[in-house]
Amino acid sequence: MDLELKGKKALVTGGTRGVGRGIVLALARAGVDVITCYRQEGDYVDSLERELKEIGxxxxxLRADIAEPAEIAGLLQRVRELYGRLDLLVNNAGAISHIPYADLPFEEWQRVLATNVTGAHLVIQHALPLLDDGSSVVSIGSKAVEAGIPLRAHYTATKAALVGLNRSLAKEFGAQNIRFNVLALGVVETENFHNMPEEQRTLMTERYSAKTALGRLGKPDEVAGAVLWLASDLSRYVTGATIGVDGGIS
Structure with a gap:
């Protein structure tokens, strides 16, 4: 099915690994021109550049740390210079850690908040002049907001904040026909998942597959499918929503 995305311009933050990489590649294959960013050099950056070159x-x-306001400003300035506009913005860059709440250092609270909430806020603010009638903003959230997960109180709080931000922005910019939506993800198989020791990976697969209606974990390209839909005119009456991409997890 042709979603008529060819020639559209997108920015996906944190797109060299995991879910972000799946989104970047799916958009490129659909004919979207994509800018993405990374924090550290590495093989994932090089291999993504090669894949995008092959797709055409x-x-x-580009390198940019979404936890650093000055680097966000620089990134969006480059987007302006390279594209001049944005049809799609995907806030995917995120930070996570697993720490008992009683032992959570303030510095770690600030680090996760800076990337997941303040970073997304600043990316959106700087992108506003590039967004126009019909533009779509998608933020990658988490099913943890509904479920609550031990050792991730700080992470869950940031994802809950994204839902509130999203809802308010949908109301504020609806008259301009700029749409804001959140995708609440379940457990998705990414590089980090596959890099776990086999015993731990097997245990997680069995535990979380049993919690989902579909009886399995998600794939990055399945998250990308939801992004493609939200980028297209098929979703033109969808805004302010939090959409579960979670296999029916409970």
Whole structure:
């Protein structure tokens, strides 16, 4: 099915690994020109650049730390210079850690908040002049907001904040026909998942698959499918929503 996305311009933060990488590649294959960013150099950056070159299009993989306000401003300035507009913005860059709440250092609270909430807020603010009638903003959230997960209180709080931000922005910019939505993810198989020791990976697969209606974990390209839909005119009456991409997890 042709979603008529060819020639559209997108920014996906944190797109060299995991869910973000799946989104970047799916958009590129649909004919979207994509800019993404990374925090650290590495093989994932190099391999993504090669894959995007093979797909074809006007793609750019840039270095920017979404926890740093000055780097966000610089990233969006480059987007302005390279594209001049944005049809799609995906706030995917995120930070997570697993720490008992009683032992959570303030510095770690600040680190996760800076990336997951303040970073997303600043990316959106700087992107506003580039967004126009019909633009779509998608933030990657988590099913943890509904479920609550021990050792991740700080992470869950940031994802809950994204839901509130999203809902308010949908109301504020609805008259301009700019849409804001959140995708609440379940457990998705990414590189970090596959890098776990086999015993731990097997245990997690069995535990979380049993909790889902579909009886399995998700794939990055399945999250990308929801992003493609939200980027297209098929979802033009969808805004302010939090959409579960979680296999029916409970």
């Amino acid at each position: 299009g006007e793609h750019h993989v």
